[in-house]
Amino acid sequence: MPDWLVLTLIAVVFAVTTAWVVRRLLDVRVGWLRAVVVAAVVFLLAAPVAIWTLEQAEVYAGGVFTVSGPIAVAFLALTIGWVFAAVVIAVLTVEFLWPSRGWRNPVTVMRNAIRRRARAKRYAQILAIGSRHGLTFYEGRRRGDEDDLPAALVAAMNDAGVTFVKLGQVLSSREDVLPPALIEAFSTLQMDSTAIPWEEARDAIRTQLGRPLEEVFAEIDPTPLAAASVAQVHAARLHGGDEVVVKIQRPRARAQVTTDLDILVRLAAEAERRTDWARAYGAAALVDEFARALREELDYRVEVANSSMLRGAVEASGGAGLRVPRAYAEFSTAQMIVQERVDGTPFARLAPDAVDPEEARAIADRLLEAVFDQIAVRGVFHADLHAGNVILARDGGVALIDFGAVGILERSMRRLLVPMLVAMANEDDVAVTDVVLLMCGTEGADVVALQRDIGVILTRMRGTRGPDGPGMDENVFRLLLDVLRRNRMALPPSLLLVFRTLASLEGTLRRICPDYDMVDHALSIAPRMALRLASPESAVLSMQTWLALLGEQLLRMPRRVERISRALDEGTLSVRLRSFESPDERGWVDGLAGRLTTTVVGSTLLFAGILLAVDDGGPMLTGDVPAFAFLGSVAGLGGLLLLLRSLRSAFRRR
Structure with a gap:
C-alpha cells in the first residue's frame, strides 16, 4: 500500500475520531465539518513534528520503533494526546473568532434574506423621510433650533406610516418618561391618509368575504368616509336594510407593519446593549409590548370582541345616552369589520357653536360620568377617547367607535383608584400619598418629599377651582404623573392607561364645551362612584x-x-432560606462550582507537569527520557485539557 494512502487513511480516522472526542469534551455543538477539517489540518501539520519528537526521544528511527512494545505504545499515546490538545486549541480559536451556527433550514435562510432586503429598503425610506424633515445630525446642527424638533418628529412620523404614528401615540401617554413638549407634539398625531383606489379596496373586501359583494351588500359607496394609514371606511347597506360601515385594512399595511416592528425590535435590543438609559427603561420589553398590541390592532377580530365587551359594560350601567355600535361578526374577519353605522358628527369636526352651551355641558357631563362608570365600576373602558372616536349623534346621544384599544382595570386597582379620587376631592394629601404608595410600592420612596409634592398640586387645584378661580389649564392627572416621575416612581400599566384615557378625554370634552372643567366634575362624582362600587351585595x-x-x-x-x-x-x-431554592439557581451554583474545580485541578496538574518535566530523576525509559519527565508530560497534558474545557465554558457564557 502506498505511503500517501496510508497517511491519508490515518489522517481521516484521526480527524473523525478527534472531532467526535472534541465535541464531547467541550460539551458544545461544534460543527462536524469544522471539527473534522480543523483536526485533519492540525494532524497534517503536526505529524512531521511528532515524528521528529519520537526520533529525538530515541523511540522511533528509520520507520520502526526502537524500544519495547509497552514503552512504544506509551510514547505514541502521549504524542497523539498532545496532537489532540493542539486540535482542541485550534477548534477553540476558530470558535472564538467564528462561532458555529449549525446547518440552517434553506427556507429560513431565504425568508431571512427577504426580510433583510425589506428592512434595507425600509431603512432607506425612513432615512429619506427623516432627511426631508431635517432630522439628520447635520440638519439638526445647522438649524440649531431645538424648538422645531417636536414638530419635525410629528411630521416625519405621519409620513412614515402606521407603525410610527401608533408609536408616537403610545409615547404621548408616557408622561413619566418624556418631556412635556414631546408629549404635546405626539398627542397631535393623526392617522389620516390618502385613500386607496376603489378597485383595490373592492378586491380586498371580496377577498375577506370570500364571495361577491352583491351577495352581502345591497349597496356600498365607493367613496370612503375616512382613510387612515392602516384602513379605510366605506358606507354600505345590507340586504336586510341595516345601514353599516365597512372598515377594510389596506392590503400592504400588515407587511409594512411587520417590517417596521422587526426594525424597532432590533433597534431596541441594540440600544439596550449599548446604552444605560435603554436598559434602565427596559426598551426591548417596551417595544415587545408595543409590537404585541399593534399586532392585536391589526387583527380586527380582537376589535370585534372588544366592542362586544364594552357594549355589555355600557348596557350594565344603564347606557346614560352612550352607544356602542354593534359589529356583524358573521361578516367580520381578521382584516375587515362590518359595523352598525352611527349617524352623527365626530367631536373633532364640531363647529365651536354647533351645540347650545347648556346642552353641550349636559352632554359632556353624561359622557364623563359614563366613562368614569366604565373605569371605576365596570373595569372595562374605551382607552382611545380622542375627538375622532367620539361621535355626537343626531338625537343628542354620544357614540364611540374604534375599539382597537380597550382597557381593563382589575378590581384591586379600582378599590385604590376611587379612594384616591375621593381624597383628591377632599384635598387630603396624606390619604392620596398612602394610596399612591400602595399602587406603586414603597421601596426607595421618599415619603415626605412625595407627600409634599402631592400636597402642592392639590392646593393648586383647590385654588384654581370655583367660579372666581382663574381656571386650571393643567390636568391634575398629568401633574400627578410629573410628581411620580420626579420621585422615581411608576404606576402600574393599567392605571397609567386610565390616566392617559382621562387626559385624552379632557381634550375631547373641550371640543364640545371649550371651558369644561373635567377635573372639577370628575372629583365631584368620585364619592358617588365609591358608593356604587361598594354596593351592599358586593x-x-x-x-x-x-x-x-x-x-x-x-x-x-x-x-x-x-x-x-x-x-x-x-x-x-x-429555618429554610429561599436563596438558591429554584432548580435554575441550584444549577448555576453547581455549574460555577464545577468550573472552579476544573480550573483548580487543571492548573495544579499543569504546574505539577512542568515541575516533573524539568526533573531528571527516576529510571530512564529511553536513553534520553527519564520516567519523571514522561509523567510530567502526561500530567501537563491532562491539566491543559481541563483548562481548555473551563476556558470554553467561559467563552460560551459570554
Missing part, C-alpha cells in the same frame, strides 16, 4: 369570602402550633 360577598378564608386559616392553626411546639421540644426547628 360587600356581603366580600365579607363572606374573607370570613371563609379566615375560618379555614383558624381551622389549620392548631395543627401548625402543635407542629412548631413539637419541633421546639425535640430541638429540630429549622
Whole structure:
C-alpha cells in the first residue's frame, strides 16, 4: 500500500475520531465539518513534528520503533494526546473568532434574506423621510433650533406610516418618561391618509368575504368616509336594510407593519446593549409590548370582541345616552369589520357653536360620568377617547367607535383608584400619598418629599377651582404623573392607561364645551362612584369570602402550633432560606462550582507537569527520557485539557 494512502487513511480516522472526542469534551455543538477539517489540518501539520519528537526521544528511527512494545505504545499515546490538545486549541480559536451556527433550514435562510432586503429598503425610506424633515445630525446642527424638533418628529412620523404614528401615540401617554413638549407634539398625531383606489379596496373586501359583494351588500359607496394609514371606511347597506360601515385594512399595511416592528425590535435590543438609559427603561420589553398590541390592532377580530365587551359594560350601567355600535361578526374577519353605522358628527369636526352651551355641558357631563362608570365600576373602558372616536349623534346621544384599544382595570386597582379620587376631592394629601404608595410600592420612596409634592398640586387645584378661580389649564392627572416621575416612581400599566384615557378625554370634552372643567366634575362624582362600587351585595360577598378564608386559616392553626411546639421540644426547628431554592439557581451554583474545580485541578496538574518535566530523576525509559519527565508530560497534558474545557465554558457564557 502506498505511503500517501496510508497517511491519508490515518489522517481521516484521526480527524473523525478527534472531532467526535472534541465535541464531547467541550460539551458544545461544534460543527462536524469544522471539527473534522480543523483536526485533519492540525494532524497534517503536526505529524512531521511528532515524528521528529519520537526520533529525538530515541523511540522511533528509520520507520520502526526502537524500544519495547509497552514503552512504544506509551510514547505514541502521549504524542497523539498532545496532537489532540493542539486540535482542541485550534477548534477553540476558530470558535472564538467564528462561532458555529449549525446547518440552517434553506427556507429560513431565504425568508431571512427577504426580510433583510425589506428592512434595507425600509431603512432607506425612513432615512429619506427623516432627511426631508431635517432630522439628520447635520440638519439638526445647522438649524440649531431645538424648538422645531417636536414638530419635525410629528411630521416625519405621519409620513412614515402606521407603525410610527401608533408609536408616537403610545409615547404621548408616557408622561413619566418624556418631556412635556414631546408629549404635546405626539398627542397631535393623526392617522389620516390618502385613500386607496376603489378597485383595490373592492378586491380586498371580496377577498375577506370570500364571495361577491352583491351577495352581502345591497349597496356600498365607493367613496370612503375616512382613510387612515392602516384602513379605510366605506358606507354600505345590507340586504336586510341595516345601514353599516365597512372598515377594510389596506392590503400592504400588515407587511409594512411587520417590517417596521422587526426594525424597532432590533433597534431596541441594540440600544439596550449599548446604552444605560435603554436598559434602565427596559426598551426591548417596551417595544415587545408595543409590537404585541399593534399586532392585536391589526387583527380586527380582537376589535370585534372588544366592542362586544364594552357594549355589555355600557348596557350594565344603564347606557346614560352612550352607544356602542354593534359589529356583524358573521361578516367580520381578521382584516375587515362590518359595523352598525352611527349617524352623527365626530367631536373633532364640531363647529365651536354647533351645540347650545347648556346642552353641550349636559352632554359632556353624561359622557364623563359614563366613562368614569366604565373605569371605576365596570373595569372595562374605551382607552382611545380622542375627538375622532367620539361621535355626537343626531338625537343628542354620544357614540364611540374604534375599539382597537380597550382597557381593563382589575378590581384591586379600582378599590385604590376611587379612594384616591375621593381624597383628591377632599384635598387630603396624606390619604392620596398612602394610596399612591400602595399602587406603586414603597421601596426607595421618599415619603415626605412625595407627600409634599402631592400636597402642592392639590392646593393648586383647590385654588384654581370655583367660579372666581382663574381656571386650571393643567390636568391634575398629568401633574400627578410629573410628581411620580420626579420621585422615581411608576404606576402600574393599567392605571397609567386610565390616566392617559382621562387626559385624552379632557381634550375631547373641550371640543364640545371649550371651558369644561373635567377635573372639577370628575372629583365631584368620585364619592358617588365609591358608593356604587361598594354596593351592599358586593360587600356581603366580600365579607363572606374573607370570613371563609379566615375560618379555614383558624381551622389549620392548631395543627401548625402543635407542629412548631413539637419541633421546639425535640430541638429540630429549622429555618429554610429561599436563596438558591429554584432548580435554575441550584444549577448555576453547581455549574460555577464545577468550573472552579476544573480550573483548580487543571492548573495544579499543569504546574505539577512542568515541575516533573524539568526533573531528571527516576529510571530512564529511553536513553534520553527519564520516567519523571514522561509523567510530567502526561500530567501537563491532562491539566491543559481541563483548562481548555473551563476556558470554553467561559467563552460560551459570554
